[in-house]
Amino acid sequence: MSQFFHITPFAISGLLILLVNFPLFLMLFLKGKSKSARLFSYHIFTVLIWGIGSFFIGGLQNETLAKYILKFTLIGVIFIPASFYHAASIIMNKKDNLTILFVYIQAFCFLIININDQLYASSKYIFNSFYYYNSNTTMVVFMIFWIIIVLTAYIRLILHYKICYPEQKKALLFLILSLIGFSGGITNFMATFDLNIYPYSNFLVPIHSIFITLAIFRHQLIEVDLVIKRGLVYSTVIAILSLTYLLMVLLLEKYFEELFGYKSLIVSAITAFILGLFFIPLRNKIHSFVDEYFYKGTPEEIIQQNQKLREEITRSEKYKTLGFLTSGIAHEIKNPLTAIKTFAEYLPQKIEDKEFLLKFSKLINKEVSRIDDLVHQLLDYGKPSPLSIKSADIHKLLNETIDFLNSKTIQKNITLIKQFHANEDQIISIDSNQIKQALLNLLLNALESMKQNDQLIIATEQTDKLFKIIIKDSGCGITKEDLPHVFDPFFSRKDNSTGLGLAITQSIIEKHQGKIRIRSEINVGTEITIELPVG
Amino acid sequence: MSNKKILIVDDEEGIRESLKLILEEHYELIVTDNGEQALECLKNDKNIGLVLMDIKMPKVNGLDVLKAMKAAHPKLNIIMVTGYKSVETAAEASKLGACGYIVKPFKSEEILESVKRNLK
Numbered sequence: 287m288s289q290f291f292h293i294t295p296f297a298i299s300g301l302l303i304l305l306v307n308f309p310l311f312l313m314l315f316l317k318g319k320s321k322s323a324r325l326f327s328y329h330i331f332t333v334l335i336w337g338i339g340s341f342f343i344g345g346l347q348n349e350t351l352a353k354y355i356l357k358f359t360l361i362g363v364i365f366i367p368a369s370f371y372h373a374a375s376i377i378m379n380k381k382d383n384l385t386i387l388f389v390y391i392q393a394f395c396f397l398i399i400n401i402n403d404q405l406y407a408s409s410k411y412i413f414n415s416f417y418y419y420n421s422n423t424t425m426v427v428f429m430i431f432w433i434i435i436v437l438t439a440y441i442r443l444i445l446h447y448k449i450c451y452p453e454q455k456k457a458l459l460f461l462i463l464s465l466i467g468f469s470g471g472i473t474n475f476m477a478t479f480d481l482n483i484y485p486y487s488n489f490l491v492p493i494h495s496i497f498i499t500l501a502i503f504r505h506q507l508i509e510v511d512l513v514i515k516r517g518l519v520y521s522t523v524i525a526i527l528s529l530t531y532l533l534m535v536l537l538l539e540k541y542f543e544e545l546f547g548y549k550s551l552i553v554s555a556i557t558a559f560i561l562g563l564f565f566i567p568l569r570n571k572i573h574s575f576v577d578e579y580f581y582k583g584t585p586e587e588i589i590q591q592n593q594k595l596r597e598e599i600t601r602s603e604k605y606k607t608l609g610f611l612t613s614g615i616a617h618e619i620k621n622p623l624t625a626i627k628t629f630a631e632y633l634p635q636k637i638e639d640k641e642f643l644l645k646f647s648k649l650i651n652k653e654v655s656r657i658d659d660l661v662h663q664l665l666d667y668g669k670p671s672p673l674s675i676k677s678a679d680i681h682k683l684l685n686e687t688i689d690f691l692n693s694k695t696i697q698k699n700i701t702l703i704k705q706f707h708a709n710e711d712q713i714i715s716i717d718s719n720q721i722k723q724a725l726l727n728l729l730l731n732a733l734e735s736m737k738q739n740d741q742l743i744i745a746t747e748q749t750d751k752l753f754k755i756i757i758k759d760s761g762c763g764i765t766k767e768d769l770p771h772v773f774d775p776f777f778s779r780k781d782n783s784t785g786l787g788l789a790i791t792q793s794i795i796e797k798h799q800g801k802i803r804i805r806s807e808i809n810v811g812t813e814i815t816i817e818l819p820v821g
Numbered sequence: 822m823s824n825k826k827i828l829i830v831d832d833e834e835g836i837r838e839s840l841k842l843i844l845e846e847h848y849e850l851i852v853t854d855n856g857e858q859a860l861e862c863l864k865n866d867k868n869i870g871l872v873l874m875d876i877k878m879p880k881v882n883g884l885d886v887l888k889a890m891k892a893a894h895p896k897l898n899i900i901m902v903t904g905y906k907s908v909e910t911a912a913e914a915s916k917l918g919a920c921g922y923i924v925k926p927f928k929s930e931e932i933l934e935s936v937k938r939n940l941k
Contacts, residue, residue: 617877617904624926625835631929632842645838653835779879 289347293532294415297344299488301528303337306492310499322376323503329369333495335362340474340488344416352417353409360400364428366471367435368393374439377502378446389435396428412477413484421478429475440465447501460501467494527568534561618660618776622653663786673717673797680714680753680818681706681746687725688744694733701741708748714820716798721818724791728757728814731787735761735812753820758813764806772804825870825940826851830859830886831902832878836925840873843929844936856886863894871940873923873932876903876910884910884917891918898939902927 291297307330314327339359346352368389375382399405407422419425444461470490476483538557629646636642688702695702732742736759743758764772771777773792778785795802799819806812826849829840837852844850851866853859856878863869872890876883887899900921901914911922921935 620904620925621833622835625833625839627926628839628842628929649835649838 291345292347292415293536294344296416296485296488297341298529298532299486299491300337300339300341300344302489303491303495304334304341305528307331307334307337307495310495314499314503322373325369325376326373326499326502329366329373330495330499332362332365332369333491335359336366336471336491339363343418346417349409349411349417356406356409356417356419357400357403360405361397363432364393364396364400367432367439371435371439374443378442380442392431392435396431399424399428406478419478421475425475425478432475433472436468436471440468443502457501460497464494464497464501467491467497470494531561615660615664615776619657622656625653626650663790673720675715675717677713678716678718678721680712680716680755681708681710683718683722684725684744684746684755687722687729690726691729691733694730695742698733698736699739700733700736701739703741703743705743705745708746708753712746712748712753712820714753714818716818717794720794721798724794724816725755727787727791728816732757732759732761732812732814735759735763737761748820751820753818755816755818756813757816758811760811763808763810763812764804765808769804769806773802824849824868826866826868827936827940828853828859828862828869828872828874830854830856830872830874830878830883832875836875836902840932843932847933848936848940856881856883856889859886860889860893863890863897870898871936872897872899873936874899874901876901876914884913887914887917887919900935900939 311327311330311334314323314330317323336359339355339362342355343352343359346355371389372386375386396405404422404424405428406419406425408420409417410420412418440461444458444465447457447461467490470487471494473483473487474485477485535558538561542557629650632642633646684706688704694700729742729744736742740760742760743756745754745756745758747754747756768777768779773788774785775789776785777788792802795816795818801817803815803817804812805815827844829837829844829850829852831837831840832854834854837854841850841852851862851869853862856874857880859872859874863872874883874886878886883901883903887901890897890899895918898920899918900923901919902923902925903910904925914922920939923931923935
């Protein structure tokens with residue numbers, strides 16, 4: 287360590303950012319399963335560039351070299367807001383392509399300005415310690431954009447988590463902690479002005495990276511969750527160790543300078559080497575300490591912790607489904623309840639009105655059976671009766687179901703085409719009653735979607751392991767927007783439908799270890815394929 | 822009886838009959854079970870002073886009908902009736918120009934009072 291490079295607090299903060307962001311970036315980039323994790327890794331990468339940059343900025347004493355580093359570092363800083371905003375939008379599944387385009391355009395504009403050396407006025411030697419940016423008007427505009435974009439992304443993320451995942455209190459806490467870390471990034475701008483504030487808050491930046499990653503990807507990175515935690519503990523401990531090491535080298539260097547009156551690179555290097563020898567066993571000790579005390583009984587504990595996280599995810603998914611089911615039930619029950627309530631309210635004053643009484647008895651009966659039907663369907667869906675598996679002739683079952691609907695096909699003059707390509711007397715193990723119910727639901731849906739004189743194809747195919755039933759209608763089809771929701775409970779676009787039919791059908795097929803797929807095109811028709819395992 | 826008519830739009834027979842029962846003694850009513858027909862009624866009858874409409878309807882969603890009604894008749898008062906007690910839906914309805922929001926199951930006084938206040 288010589289006149290070429292000084293270990294300053296700012297350089298140390300840069301090193302810390304580097305040590306935290308590098309493993310985070312690798313984890314997200316290599317192990318992140320979703321598009322958002324990959325995209326988020328780019329954000330962490332931009333922060334990593336700032337870390338590398340601020341390490342060199344804080345230390346370099348050569349003005350020419352410092353100038354290059356200042357320019358290079360700004361590339362990372364320019365893309366911090368854009369990458370953060372983009373990743374946040376993808377995480378929230380928000381379609382705000384125009385805003386994303388805008389944040390990237392502004393980033394590229396500032397990039398061009400930076401390449402032309404116009405983003406800051408000049409370099410200046412501050413705190414008698416290192417070369418830093420000397421601000422100009424462009425820098426002020428850049429800073430305003432930077433803060434607004436990152437803050438907007440934060441506010442949207444916090445609101446999103448508050449509204450959509452109120453049960454994930456930890457995620458919210460992490461987001462807020464991360465915001466504190468981000469404030470450290472803002473204060474780095476202060477030193478570019480003539481304000482006499484040393485950018486110590488750069489030490490807070492790693493907090494931003496750690497907590498934002500934990501908040502958002504805790505669940506997605508389930509398998510690597512522990513690895514990340516361990517990696518972070520290592521990084522932090524190693525960072526502290528490295529800092530102590532550098533500090534000791536620096537102090538000894540100063541001591542020698544005072545003792546001998548000159549600064550020698552050789553003496554510094556020897557000191558660094560000898561100290562390094564002492565530090566290697568210490569570093570290994572810390573590794574084993576972390577392993578032993580933070581993650582003792584490793585394999586079992588890792589399995590246990592993973593199990594815990596999995597349960598947490600399942601619980602939160604269950605809450606979501608429960609919420610959806612409850613609102614659906616509320617709507618389905620509140621309608622008949624409203625009618626019953628209103629008619630009951632008017633009964634005393636209209637007791638002599640025969641017309642009213644007739645309407646009353648008809649309507650109340652109808653509404654009560656509606657609630658009764660709903661309860662039965664819900665019981666089927668929520669607490670499905672166990673399968674009673676027996677060998678059954680599947681073609682015979684199909685024919686019986688089709689015959690059952692004869693009156694409906696005749697009514698609409700539907701041409702029914704059977705294309706049974708599978709073995710004629712194929713026997714498979716199923717619960718005949720439940721499969722019949724599933725087929726009835728599908729065929730009824732198909733018939734309801736068709737006009738007079740349309741055609742309905744019912745086909746069967748077979749492979750070694752699978753028996754396929756294909757129901758293809760030429761009905762009105764399903765819109766692209768609705769298609770992903772057709773198996774959701776209570777989803778329906780039809781009059782007098784609870785929206786439970788397809789949800790029940792899917793659950794029956796899945797209980798048989800089978801699969802159900804749907805393809806549809808508006809005004810062309812819908813094709814449903816059921817695959818059941820043979821044997 | 823007010824000379825202005827009330828248009829009731831609901832796909833549920835029970836709700837249509839209930840609203841009829843509450844309001845028919847006091848007001849002239851037009852009843853329909855879907856949004857498209859409701860828009861047609863508004864086009865043909867200039868005497869409609871208030872609309873009572875369900876939010877969840879199978880073909881065209883009540884909020885979409887509300888939007889279309891407000892575009893064609895900006896001054897028309899529309900009260901939305903819904904089974905969901907959700908802040909978001911209420912906010913959405915009010916943003917789209919609904920003047921009221923009634924949650925099922927409703928009380929007859931609630932309907933009468935709301936109608937009295939909003940019928941132009």
